[in-house]
Amino acid sequence: MLRKLILYQTQCLLKQREAAVTFLLLIWFIIGNYLGNVIAFRGMDITQMYYPMKLMTLSYNRVNYNADVTTLFIMLYPILVTLPAGFSYVKEQQTRTEVYLVARLGKKNYMRSRLWSAFFATALVFTVPFLLEIILYLVSFPMEAQNDFSHLGMYEPEYALKVHRYLGSALYLESPLFYVAVMVLFFGAVSGILGMLPVAVSQAVPVRFRMFLFLPDYLLLNATSYLQVMRKGSVTCNWYDYLLLFQDEPKNIWYLVTGIGIVVVLTAVLSFAGGKKETW
Amino acid sequence: MSLIAEGVTKSIKGKIILQNIDLNMQRGAVYGFCGRNGSGKTMLFRALSGLMRIDSGRILWKEKELHKDFSVLPSLGIVLEHAGLYPNMTGLKNLSYLGGLKKIVGEEEICEALCRVGLDPYDKRVYGKYSMGMKQRLAVAQAIMEHPEVIMLDEPTNGLDEAGVQEIRTIIGQERERGALILLASHSKEDMDMLADHVYRMSDGCLIGEEEKQ
Amino acid sequence: MVDRWQTKRMMILFGVISGGLVSLAFVRPYEKEIALAELVLQLSGARGAFAMGCTLPDLVRFMLRMVPNMLVVMMLGSQLYRHFCTASVYVFSRYPNRLQWYLKSLASLFANVCFFELIFVTSTVLAAMPRYRILFSKSGVLLLGFHALIYTAWIFGWVLMTNLFAIRLGSSRSFMAMMTAQAVCTATLAFVRIFERNGMSAEFIKLFIEINPVAHTVLSWHQGAPFGEALAHSRYDLSPLATIMLLIILDIVIVLAGAAVAGRYDLLSENRETEED
Numbered sequence: 001m002l003r004k005l006i007l008y009q010t011q012c013l014l015k016q017r018e019a020a021v022t023f024l025l026l027i028w029f030i031i032g033n034y035l036g037n038v039i040a041f042r043g044m045d046i047t048q049m050y051y052p053m054k055l056m057t058l059s060y061n062r063v064n065y066n067a068d069v070t071t072l073f074i075m076l077y078p079i080l081v082t083l084p085a086g087f088s089y090v091k092e093q094q095t096r097t098e099v100y101l102v103a104r105l106g107k108k109n110y111m112r113s114r115l116w117s118a119f120f121a122t123a124l125v126f127t128v129p130f131l132l133e134i135i136l137y138l139v140s141f142p143m144e145a146q147n148d149f150s151h152l153g154m155y156e157p158e159y160a161l162k163v164h165r166y167l168g169s170a171l172y173l174e175s176p177l178f179y180v181a182v183m184v185l186f187f188g189a190v191s192g193i194l195g196m197l198p199v200a201v202s203q204a205v206p207v208r209f210r211m212f213l214f215l216p217d218y219l220l221l222n223a224t225s226y227l228q229v230m231r232k233g234s235v236t237c238n239w240y241d242y243l244l245l246f247q248d249e250p251k252n253i254w255y256l257v258t259g260i261g262i263v264v265v266l267t268a269v270l271s272f273a274g275g276k277k278e279t280w
Numbered sequence: 281m282s283l284i285a286e287g288v289t290k291s292i293k294g295k296i297i298l299q300n301i302d303l304n305m306q307r308g309a310v311y312g313f314c315g316r317n318g319s320g321k322t323m324l325f326r327a328l329s330g331l332m333r334i335d336s337g338r339i340l341w342k343e344k345e346l347h348k349d350f351s352v353l354p355s356l357g358i359v360l361e362h363a364g365l366y367p368n369m370t371g372l373k374n375l376s377y378l379g380g381l382k383k384i385v386g387e388e389e390i391c392e393a394l395c396r397v398g399l400d401p402y403d404k405r406v407y408g409k410y411s412m413g414m415k416q417r418l419a420v421a422q423a424i425m426e427h428p429e430v431i432m433l434d435e436p437t438n439g440l441d442e443a444g445v446q447e448i449r450t451i452i453g454q455e456r457e458r459g460a461l462i463l464l465a466s467h468s469k470e471d472m473d474m475l476a477d478h479v480y481r482m483s484d485g486c487l488i489g490e491e492e493k494q
Numbered sequence: 495m496v497d498r499w500q501t502k503r504m505m506i507l508f509g510v511i512s513g514g515l516v517s518l519a520f521v522r523p524y525e526k527e528i529a530l531a532e533l534v535l536q537l538s539g540a541r542g543a544f545a546m547g548c549t550l551p552d553l554v555r556f557m558l559r560m561v562p563n564m565l566v567v568m569m570l571g572s573q574l575y576r577h578f579c580t581a582s583v584y585v586f587s588r589y590p591n592r593l594q595w596y597l598k599s600l601a602s603l604f605a606n607v608c609f610f611e612l613i614f615v616t617s618t619v620l621a622a623m624p625r626y627r628i629l630f631s632k633s634g635v636l637l638l639g640f641h642a643l644i645y646t647a648w649i650f651g652w653v654l655m656t657n658l659f660a661i662r663l664g665s666s667r668s669f670m671a672m673m674t675a676q677a678v679c680t681a682t683l684a685f686v687r688i689f690e691r692n693g694m695s696a697e698f699i700k701l702f703i704e705i706n707p708v709a710h711t712v713l714s715w716h717q718g719a720p721f722g723e724a725l726a727h728s729r730y731d732l733s734p735l736a737t738i739m740l741l742i743i744l745d746i747v748i749v750l751a752g753a754a755v756a757g758r759y760d761l762l763s764e765n766r767e768t769e770e771d
Contacts, residue, residue: 208576
């Protein structure tokens, strides 16, 4: 029953305005980036052209050239990730629709299905546009082009070092296209996990004004950036260094695992606490 | 098939909300609960439905125990004070969403429920624009649309005009005929006199009197 | 009365914490001592003695520096709005002149913002003192005051806009809109690099920057009296006086628009917070 419920609630969430607006905004980012690439690289010789997947919105490799859309995306992501499903529980709580839902489903089923539907809805919203972008670039740009925005040659040791720093570099070396697809799915999954957190917070803590639900993800993600700026280490702990594609800063996989682990544990604890709460 | 409460007690922050409530209610009857504001009627409904946990005692439905065998009554329609629906959806959309959760009824039954309470199923106005009476009618519609075995109505005629009150009374009668167990909380003596087969009086969380209508 | 002091306590606490964090994160001179002027410049994007650039890392870093400001916007973004959410009829029926209420609330809002900025700036300097030797100078103190003035006006404008938009749209949409507007303004600064690379004229680039409100919060892009040497490494020669005037005018426009919104908002329509969907 829980599975059907999650599916149903995910469908309902995806039909809501917030999910549609987020989806359209991401599509807008992608189209903006695409048009910029078309204008910039129109008529360029294939031997000079950059690898098409490195032109994508989520590609950090763009930093070396012009990454205005990526910049905007990085700035907005901590807020955007809350949007598709973050308010789903608090809406029902504030309008007191929760009563009718709990009366039909029981509190546990209701809370769990809310949480999981938030995961799937957010994950889908943050995966589908970028998967579509892959197809768009496959069709529009020559896959034979292999250049990198760092302008390093493929056989230079420095380039090899950079490639080995990509998260999932083994996949990249096997098949760059497969790497991109998997990393986009990974990005979507992490977004889904982040999308659960505000729902869990609203289950545990009474929220009067919905804008405060932007706080959990906004604070967590910016905390990683602040930590990065304050630390002197060479290994990055910035959230976007782990989520963006073709990111060649030195990384530590345990930072990523810890970060995701913290979010998952927080979500579970808050949701559990919320389930124990009685609302009259 | 009966809904039984045995020694149900609940306190909130040290204040006793329900004290040793014993009830034995059968299907096909209307049980009225009356009492002053704050006497515990709404809390009793919350406890009996499973929306609220109790401190001691037990609640049995078809010999199965609430919070042990199930967390909420499996076939329940409830109208509670201050419960609301989605303000930016029409009445039909709101009920369709709720109906989609258990998939017991389809759009046809939902439209029928809306018509029974005197609402137009194809009214394009959203819930947020409804008058208090319309909101109350919609709440009753969501309670009856799935033909539940237990219906709990907390002040269902609040905010309704004379015609609305009559419609709700008719519906309660029809649901009783169908065999539902109906719990009705109301300040209206007329409602109690006309509808209830048994009337319980509550005060300070206790049942202080019972009257069985012939 | 209780609520006002609670807000002030919150501003103090947050000012201290964020001032300390920003100081740790962004005040990074290359040597063990730092001029006060350089410290202030680093609070708005400069790296060491170098003015802020328009590369992705610079802009993302700048946006990161704005995080405390956005949090203040979130905290104070419901100060006026909350009165329109619940009991609005009961509140405003006791204020026959709603404009009077608006101006009174505005004064309180402004005071809270000033309070935060004062605490923030003080905490930043105090947090830097144990780590570096701070060289105070007249131009440094003036620049610090200029920084506090600009950022007070900046934050006040955003806080007020968030409140006013929330009356119409609800708190989450309002904050989202403000956040997006600020992010877009910051991200469009990336075009400056393209313009520079394509050899566009300095005047055009300066004009492009001048019409961007975010640019006016980057102190290392300003030059001129009375800061003299303090802004010697200015990148785009924005005028400090023009910046102050621009921000004050923007705030006045927002205040006037707010008077119209707050004064004429129909109290009998929905509670935006619960009706937001």
